[in-house]
Amino acid sequence: MKIAITNYTGDRQNWGCQSTSRGLERFLTKHAPGAEITTLPLRSKFPDLKGIPRAELRQELDDILHGRSQSLRIARAIYTEEELHELEHADLVLFQGEGTMVGTTFYNGENLLVAPIVCTKLFEKPVWSINQTVFSIEPTFTGFMAEVYRTVFERNFVREAASRSYLQEMGVECSLVPDMAFYDDLASDGTQSAASGTYAALSGMARIERLPEATFLNIAGQLIDRYSRVVIVASTNMDTEMAARAKARFGDQLEIIGADQPRQRAYEAIRDAEVFVSGRYHMNIFAAKAVTPFLSFLSNTHKNHGLNQMLGYPLSPKLLDENYDLRADLDWIEAHRDELVGTLVKSRDAISRFLDSANIFEASSADVDFRPTGSVDEPVVEDADYFRVLNGPKPVA
Incomplete structure (x- = not known):
């Protein structure tokens, strides 16, 4: 064939x-x-x-x-x-x-x-x-x-x-x-950590350059205040540019893993972090596979909502703006860490078993339809204006 x-x-x-x-x-x-x-x-x-x-x-x-x-x-x-x-x-x-x-x-x-x-x-x-x-x-x-x-x-x-x-x-x-x-x-458990010590991991999001620069710097600063160090996994040129600006402000408290590095290194940085904060859909999948509690932002489509729903992950993506305060959500994650880890383990393993058995060439569509292992009670909040900004033209410098 x-x-x-x-x-x-x-x-x-x-x-x-x-x-x-x-x-x-x-x-x-x-x-x-x-x-x-x-x-x-x-x-x-x-x-x-x-x-x-x-x-x-x-x-x-x-x-x-x-x-x-x-x-x-x-x-x-x-x-x-x-x-x-x-x-x-x-x-x-x-x-x-x-x-x-x-x-x-x-x-x-x-x-x-x-x-x-x-x-x-x-x-x-x-x-x-x-x-x-x-x-x-x-x-x-x-x-x-x-x-x-x-x-x-x-x-x-x-x-x-x-x-x-x-x-x-x-x-x-x-x-x-x-x-x-x-x-x-390839993005699976490795033996060598990408970073050492206690830190938070952070990434950007699709079309983050449409948002004010202060938005990303505010998030990085709040994470440094809480965890002392931040490792930014910069999977695209847009993220790399934002990370460089953050590095210029925060110096040695911030480390960058750029897209020229293998994805295994990004996975390990997320795996070993205390928490991962990200608007990047696939990087959130890395967090789910690594069983690292994560806080996601609404991206330029509903994909992050859909991921959290599929995982049964009880924390919906947040609207990212320059005044967003992470502290309450980070407190919630710490208070519910065991629950979140358990949810991610259950969902990750269920997805792995499903993909192993989902022979789309032999089974009907109804027989290869994944059903989440948990449920998300928190209401889904989407913002049409937010989507239009992220999917619109780049702002004039």
Whole structure:
């Protein structure tokens, strides 16, 4: 069997992308031994489409979707002829959406759906969505996206609980198969700590540069006041820039582990911390695997909510602003540490067993639908304006 994975991110300098992509490959190798796997990377630049209105591109895809066109113009502007050949001759195409979809631009909207539409409608290939957070804040794209999920994808496997609810509310059948970063065997218990002594670990969040610089510095300062030292795991250039500014302010009280280091080192830093504070979805998965109590922030989509719901983790993500005071939440974590550790152990082990047994190639979707081991009583709080800021244009310096 030939399997083509679109939107592959395993070669990016981002620990989360590496971990979830490697985990997906391990998952496929286990449940489809002998399969030939081809990967097509996520593309972010489209010079051949420059100047073409987004509405025109969407209409062209809609025409393909409804059988009015067989044009490969957009596909050829994104993929090479060799890549299109791989898609056309695959037995199964897997769309690994991850957390890229928000719908505000062609890049994080229609671009992601080009290969699935072309493969289903023109190449007549089965296409499954897997390992994805599904989310949109742009109404026109939301409607188009919902139709694609109903009519293009033969099967939908989302990676966290919020996306399952989101698609089901749109009338789309889907199953929850936990994020494949849980199946990455490289980010696992090691023997050498990334840092020593008592400290808190901290990361940034998706598109953190949209928030005032003081926001991140305030969080770092509060953690230093409480734990004396902070180790920042900076998985992207955005986090690295914020970490450098924090280092300039706090000096030796702050250590940075940058994305040029292997993800195992980031995992170990999180594992050995007293607490992990993070808006990074995959770094929170590292914390869950390491059984480190964590405090998460609302990211640019509902993915962190969905992760906590899937884990049965009783502390919902917080809205991050420059006046946020960590102390009450850190006090709560310390008072409930044993409970949190027990929840993470139970959920981590349940997810591991599920992924070991979830043969999506043999079982029905209903039989590979993960159910959380616990429940979250705290209400989910989301903020549309917050999402728009994080997914909007960069502020002018």
